[in-house]
Amino acid sequence: MKKGLLFSIALVAAMMMCLSPAMARTKFVTIGTGGITGVYYPTGGAIAKMVNKKKKEYGIRATVESTGGSVFNINAVMNGDLEFGIAQSDRQYQAVHGLAEWKDKGPQKDLRAVFSIHPESVTLVAAIDSGVKSIKDLKGKKVNIGNPGSGQRQNAIDALEAVGIDINKDIQAESIKASEAASLLQDGRIDAFFYTVGHPSGAIKEATSGARKVLIADVAxxxxxxxxxKYPYYAKAIIPIKLYPGAKNDKDVQTFGVKATLITSAKVPDEVVYAITKEVFDNFEAFKKLHPAYGTLTKEKMLEGLSAPIHPGALKYYKEVGLMK
Structure with missing residues (x-):
């Protein structure tokens, strides 16, 4: 009995000795994204897939996590719960400068930028029977502005305040995840919802394809x-209505938007960030084909909209290929 026990212990120890070097070589990283019907989730998945193809070369295993969005991702990266996250460019700016949700915490000095991805438009979807044709018509309506911790929530608040609408007095504000808003609109439980998203979007297609007729309202x-x-991270945007044949619009939608960006922490090793940057840029044409929202991307545009210092690992790659000096 005793000999058998000793043999078992020795066998387990030997197995651990064999496995330990391989496990030590593999760095596990997680990319925080957003709701599964948005663009963040497939974007994170595409990046992870590219890196995992060369797992043996880089010793990196990437996974993707669906999260509450930009604010959650930035905080999780800063806390070390995530290695990477996708966040709106405005949220990156606010975190770096200690604004909005980071007013009490102060500037997030360890936040680092990797690259920007696709443009995202502030999208206001409204039911025809609600009478909403533009953002100014939202007074007295039941409107989903997004869940706490999402970038779109602040975008919605900024837009509403800009046109003189108080979210506490002038509308019935709901705080539901964007992925759930389309079904609520179709069920008649809300009149409209905001979603800051790249186009085309599965959630917007769902909202515009139901029995309840809807339009995408101007936010202009x-x-x-x-x-x-006032804010340098915002820019005018146009949503091509041809992307949503179910929407009852007769022309393209005038709005504004931000950019989706990949962020990380100064504490993440240079070689990890370098590998992820290299795989995306070296396979740029393949990356562009992974989602229609990437259609207008150029390598140069992927270095725009970054407020945080660029991580040294990413910077090394950009200098190697001549994208930065």
Whole structure:
């Protein structure tokens, strides 16, 4: 009995000795994304897939996590719960400068940028029977502005305040995840919802394809122009209505938007960030084909909209290929 026990212990120890070097060589990283019907989740999946193809070369195993969005991802990266996260460019700016949700915490000095990805438009979807044709018509309506911790929530608040609408007094504000808003709109439980997203979007297609007729409302006007002049991370955007044949629009939608960006921490090793950057840029044409929202991407545009310092691992790659000096 005793000999058998000793043999078992010795066998387990030998197995651990054999496995330990391989396990030590593999670095496990997680990319925080967003809801599974948005663009963040497949974006994170595409990046992870590219890196995992060369797992033996880099010793990196990447996984993707569906999360509450930009604010959650930034905080999780700063806390060390995630190695990477996708976040809106405005949220990156606010975290770096200690604004909005980071006002009490102060500037997030360890936040690092890797690259930007696709443009994201502030999208306002409204039911025809609600009478909403533009953002100014939302007074008195039941509107989903997004869950706490999502970038779109602040975008919605900024847009509403810019046109003189108080979210606490003038509308019935709901705080539901964007992935759930389309079904709520179709069920008649809300009149409209905001979603900051790349287009085409599965959630917007769902919202515009149901029995309840909807349109995508303009988020534009003098108030919005002032908003864009105030904040450098906002820019005008157009949503091509041909992407949503079910929407009852007769022309493209005027709105504004931000960019989706990949962020990390200064504490993540240079070689890990370098590998992820290299795989995306070296396989740029393949990456562009992974989602229609990437259609207008160029390598140069992927270095725009970054407020945080660029991580040294990413910077090394950009200098090697001449994208930065």
């Amino acid at each position: 006007g003098p108030g919005i122009d002032k908003l864009l002049a």
